[in-house]
Structure formats: structure tokens, C-alpha cells
Amino acid sequence: MNTRMRRAAVAVAAGAMAVSLAACGSAKSSGSDDSSASSAKKGDDIKVGLLLPENKTARYEKFDRPQIEKKIKELTNNKAEIQYNNARQDANLQAQQVDTMITNKVDVLILDAVDAKAIQNSIQKAVDAGIKVVAYDRLAEGPISAYTSFDxxxxxxxxxxxxxxxxxxxxxxxxxxxxxxxxxxxxxxxxxxxxxxxxxxxxxxxxxxxxxxxxxxxxxxxxxxxxxxxxxxxxxxxxxxxxxxxxxxxxxxxxxxxxxxxxxxxxxxxxxxxxxxxxxxxxxxxKSYPQEAQIAAEMAVALAKGESLDSIAKDKVSSDSAKDVPSVLVPVVxxxxxxxxxxxxxxxxxxxxxxxxxxxxxxxxxxxxx
Incomplete structure (x- = not known):
């Protein structure tokens, strides 16, 4: 299936703008029908898993991780527990890290996939365990609940x-x-x-x-x-x-x-x-990594608390395995x-x-x- 993208914003200063995407053909539901709000709401005492793909590119440890962690703490009055791992460009290691997050019973997972297709089974396992998944920077296959990246x-x-x-x-x-x-x-x-x-x-x-x-x-x-x-x-x-x-x-x-x-x-x-x-x-x-990171944090906290994503993600994106996923795409310069x-x-x-x-x-x- 091909994903078609339509850009709706051009200025970085305009904030968290979005781009509409659509997919052709059939696709399984992303689970986004119920991703905007869960039946049981939680307070600030949440567990957030953060999995980044590699450390050869300077951005992940220098910008993405600290900005995501900072925003999560800010949104939860410093009460959230954040569990972090870097896969060091190893897809098998990242799959093991997802298993660890499931064992540790995180409420939500922010995942930047090493291999977007290979991670699909791991995402399904997380969702089956009641964990919402935010695909970060790369559109991972599987029943993700939200997605943020750049155009x-x-x-x-x-x-x-x-x-x-x-x-x-x-x-x-x-x-x-x-x-x-x-x-x-x-x-x-x-x-x-x-x-x-x-x-x-x-x-x-x-x-x-x-x-x-x-x-x-x-x-x-x-x-x-x-x-x-x-x-x-x-x-x-x-x-x-x-x-x-x-x-x-x-x-x-x-x-x-x-x-x-x-x-x-x-x-x-x-x-x-x-x-x-x-x-x-x-x-x-x-690319404004702080902006992307803050959006991911907002999505993750909202999902963990059982809150709606409507005020965060105005648009949708589709992949081969998920459709109409609440999304925000950040413009570039x-x-x-x-x-x-x-x-x-x-x-x-x-x-x-x-x-x-x-x-x-x-x-x-x-x-x-x-």
C-alpha cells in the first residue's frame, strides 16, 4: 500500500502543524478508534517507556531523549516514571527491549523503530498487554495509537x-x-x-x-x-x-x-x-527536534492517562497495517x-x-x- 502525503504547513514558527495523509487499499484498524480515550483514567503517576533506535546519529541522545523526558516530567508534575533504552541499531535488541517494557508494565510506549516492519509483532504484543504505542519519527507497522514525525x-x-x-x-x-x-x-x-x-x-x-x-x-x-x-x-x-x-x-x-x-x-x-x-x-x-519530542510526550501522557488526543493531533496517517492514526507532522527548513x-x-x-x-x-x- 502506498501512503500519500499532503503538506498543510510551511513555517516552523507556526507550531505543531499537521499534514493529512491517506492510504489506498485495505488495512487493519490501528486501534485508533479507542486510542483517544480509554475506559480507565489515570493521574500523573504513570509509567512511560522510551525506546530510541541508535546512537551513531547525535540527535537521539542530545536532543530527542532529554526533550521527551523533560516534557513528560513537566506534564505529570514530576511524578511519571520513565524507562529508557537505546537499541544501538539492532532490531533484535529492540524487540527484547519491548518485551522488557511489557514485563515492567509501562502504561505507554514511545517507540522509534530500528526496523519499522520487523517491530510489528512486538507492537502487537505491547498492545495486547494493554500498552498504547506512540510511533516516533518513523512510522512503525502495527496497531499504533499515535504518530509524530516530520514531513x-x-x-x-x-x-x-x-x-x-x-x-x-x-x-x-x-x-x-x-x-x-x-x-x-x-x-x-x-x-x-x-x-x-x-x-x-x-x-x-x-x-x-x-x-x-x-x-x-x-x-x-x-x-x-x-x-x-x-x-x-x-x-x-x-x-x-x-x-x-x-x-x-x-x-x-x-x-x-x-x-x-x-x-x-x-x-x-x-x-x-x-x-x-x-x-x-x-x-x-x-528539523525542530524539541517540537517533535514535546508532541510525542504530550501524546504519550494523554494516552497513558486515558485522555483524548483531539487537541494534539488534528490529522491522520495510514500505513500498510494501520489506518487513520492520529498524527502530527512538523515542518522543516x-x-x-x-x-x-x-x-x-x-x-x-x-x-x-x-x-x-x-x-x-x-x-x-x-x-x-x-
Missing amino acids: NVQVGKTQGEALLKALGGKATKSSKIVMINGSVTDPNAKQFKEGAHSVLDGKVTIAKEYDTKEWSPDNANSEMETAISAVGAKNIAGVYSANDGMAGGAITALKAAGITVPVTGQDAELAAVQRIVTGEQYMSVF SLTTDNINDTVIKDGFYTVADICTGKYKTACDKIGLK
Whole structure:
């Protein structure tokens, strides 16, 4: 089944905006008919399980976890018990962690799946045990009660549009681009890829394309080396990288071959922002993780207390196994040298001192980042 997304918001300042999604064909009910309110309401003394997928990407431990935990405590007068685990990119380990959460009798589970399809049985087990599940950042299969993420197709479009802008007059049908996409086990990666292709196809030639296992920077580095050998160093006009970690791996290979071309990214990692400052990476996608995290916390607390999600999630999303799941999608922004101050610095991700250390100071001065 294909999920179709319709974006309804464009400004980050507008808050927790939503995008309507629909699915075609038949699907089992997500259980959302009763997810907005349960028969027995609870107070602030709740148990919340939080399972994040990996720790190679800086965002999960630096932004997502602390923001989710902070908001849950705020919403429950510091009475909620939060149980946390990171799967370290191991789908089997994450399944075991779900089992542990079931054994520990959490009231609700916030889950960012390592493998969105493989986790389906674990989600079913949790739901059978009376635990509501909030799919976080990735649309996990199974009877989830709520979902929050970013407009992932728009992320890919934003990256593709930025790459074309960086190429300028070099963006022709004969221009050769290398695409380094995310893992096939991540449904977001498929949507990033879809969005990027919708912008790039017909405008440039995709000379080489890879689906990178586990979003690994090392794998991206190897793929870039292979692409350089196959396409030719002088023939590569630009690189689409689905995230910042892989962009770093690709850029290492490009530098070793003496190639300087625009490279995209996503997640606004500190190292990526510094590469943007120096011109090694053209852009990243800035996503308000605090906003996404706070929405997930609000959903989880409401579900654990047996309260309605109507005031939080105005729209619906469908997957292959669930339909009409209450959802909130947060908009994104293209991050370049032009808006570092208005994005990562303004939102408190980093300070100028964090970015403009040592060897980056001169480059920061050149772009007026002080």
C-alpha cells in the first residue's frame, strides 16, 4: 500500500502543524478508534517507556531523549516514571527491549523503530498487554495509537531543491549526481528518496545511487569511493546525501579524490554545520527536534492517562497495517550559511562558540557568524 502525503504547513514558527495523509487499499484498524480515550483514567503517576533506535546519529541522545523526558516530567508534575533504552541499531535488541517494557508494565510506549516492519509483532504484543504505542519519527507497522514525525517527502524535496540551487547553471540533464540514500529498513528513507527524486529526476542524471545500510557513514564513504571510480572524479557535479553522518563519510572520499562539489545532508549535526561554514557541505535539513519530542510526550501522557488526543493531533496517517492514526507532522527548513543564526542558534541547538571553534573561526568570520 502506498501512503500519500499532503503538506498543510510551511513555517516552523507556526507550531505543531499537521499534514493529512491517506492510504489506498485495505488495512487493519490501528486501534485508533479507542486510542483517544480509554475506559480507565489515570493521574500523573504513570509509567512511560522510551525506546530510541541508535546512537551513531547525535540527535537521539542530545536532543530527542532529554526533550521527551523533560516534557513528560513537566506534564505529570514530576511524578511519571520513565524507562529508557537505546537499541544501538539492532532490531533484535529492540524487540527484547519491548518485551522488557511489557514485563515492567509501562502504561505507554514511545517507540522509534530500528526496523519499522520487523517491530510489528512486538507492537502487537505491547498492545495486547494493554500498552498504547506512540510511533516516533518513523512510522512503525502495527496497531499504533499515535504518530509524530516530520514531513519526510518534503525533507527529500528540500534537499533536492537545495542541490539544484547550488548547481545553478550546472544543473542540466547531463550533470551527473551521486545519490546516497538511507537504510531500506527505515520508512523515512524511502520518503526522503521519493521527495528527492521528484525534484531531481529530469533535471540531472543520477549516475550512481545507493541505499546505505544502517545509515552508516563508513558505508557511505565506501559507496562514494566506488562512485568516483565508476563515474570519474571530473564528472561528478554533486552529491545527494540523505543525512549528515553519511554526508561526512562521502565528503571524506571526495576530499581524498580532490573533488569539491555541493553535498546535501539532514539533521543539522554540529559537524555538519561546521562543514557548511567551511563550504565542504552545502546544506542540511533543520528539523525542530524539541517540537517533535514535546508532541510525542504530550501524546504519550494523554494516552497513558486515558485522555483524548483531539487537541494534539488534528490529522491522520495510514500505513500498510494501520489506518487513520492520529498524527502530527512538523515542518522543516533548509539550513545553509544564510540562516545558521535563524535556525540552530536561535533554537538553542548550538552557540556561535560551539560552531566557531579553532580552525572554523576564520570561516565563521567570513560569513558573519559572530
